[in-house]
Amino acid sequence: MKRYLLGMALLAASFTATAQDAGQDVSAGKQKAEACAACHGADGNSTAPNFPNLAGQNWRYIYMQLKDFKEGRRKDPVMSPMAANLSRQDMIDLGNYFAAQKPKPSDFKVDDAKVRLGKAKADEVLCAMCHLAGFAGQNEIPSVAGQKYDYVVKQLKDFRAKNRTNDAGNMTSVSANLTDADIDNLAQYITSLR
Numbered sequence: 001m002k003r004y005l006l007g008m009a010l011l012a013a014s015f016t017a018t019a020q021d022a023g024q025d026v027s028a029g030k031q032k033a034e035a036c037a038a039c040h041g042a043d044g045n046s047t048a049p050n051f052p053n054l055a056g057q058n059w060r061y062i063y064m065q066l067k068d069f070k071e072g073r074r075k076d077p078v079m080s081p082m083a084a085n086l087s088r089q090d091m092i093d094l095g096n097y098f099a100a101q102k103p104k105p106s107d108f109k110v111d112d113a114k115v116r117l118g119k120a121k122a123d124e125v126l127c128a129m130c131h132l133a134g135f136a137g138q139n140e141i142p143s144v145a146g147q148k149y150d151y152v153v154k155q156l157k158d159f160r161a162k163n164r165t166n167d168a169g170n171m172t173s174v175s176a177n178l179t180d181a182d183i184d185n186l187a188q189y190i191t192s193l194r
Contacts, residue, residue, distance in 0.1 A: 029097025032090055039078065044101040049108075049150040056103035059095035061142045065166075066091040074166040108149045110192045118189025121182050125174050135193055145193035152187040 033044070036054070040046045044055030054062060068074035069083035070091075086094075122128070130141045137143035144152065158164035160175040160183070178186070 026093075026096045026100040029093035029095070032094055033097050035082070036094070040098075044098040045104045046148060049148050050154065052148055052151045053103055053146070054098040055101035057098055057143055058137050058139065058141070059092075059099035060139050061137060062095035062098055063091045064140050066094065068166045074164060103146060105194055106146045106148070106191050108191050110149075110188045114185045114188040115192045118185035118187070118192075121178075121186055122189055125178075127174075127186075130170060135190060144190050147190055149187050149191040152190050153183055156183045156186065 033042075036044075039048060039051040040054050044053060044057070046053050065074060066083045066086055067088075069076065069079045070086060072080070074080075083091075127135070131137055131144060132141075135143065135145040155164065156171075156175050156178060159167065159171040160178055162172055165172055175183075
């Protein structure tokens, strides 16, 4: 019982400390973010379809993903080595910097019929339960509104194939029965959101 209480106290302390870090000066991450610009854009708005926009993303989500890349819970041939030498403070600074940047609207040309089908599928599988209305996200749940179409498709397929599992089972469970058409429609819908 003592171990359980100690573990719970340490867990609570780690969340409290990290939550306090959210108020850090965003300028601390600006220089560190220069290494991210080639893929994610200087201001976190990626110009490549396969790299996600980070501008306006929840700082805690960015922090947790960098931590997962560093610790091997999430794997990517580009991001895993990029995160390998980041300190906890680096990850916090980067999260705060990108969270403070303004996201730009997607220039992807969506198919309106697929957007309607994607919205229906999102309602059916209760996406907004975690991602919230407008897909704004919260804490460790990412904001996906207006995200890159190709990136959304890849992530949904990776969750479905269990190639990405750093989600406590939520997304792998939701995506398990999605067809390729469902994924296309969902990505069209998500990309259309502003």
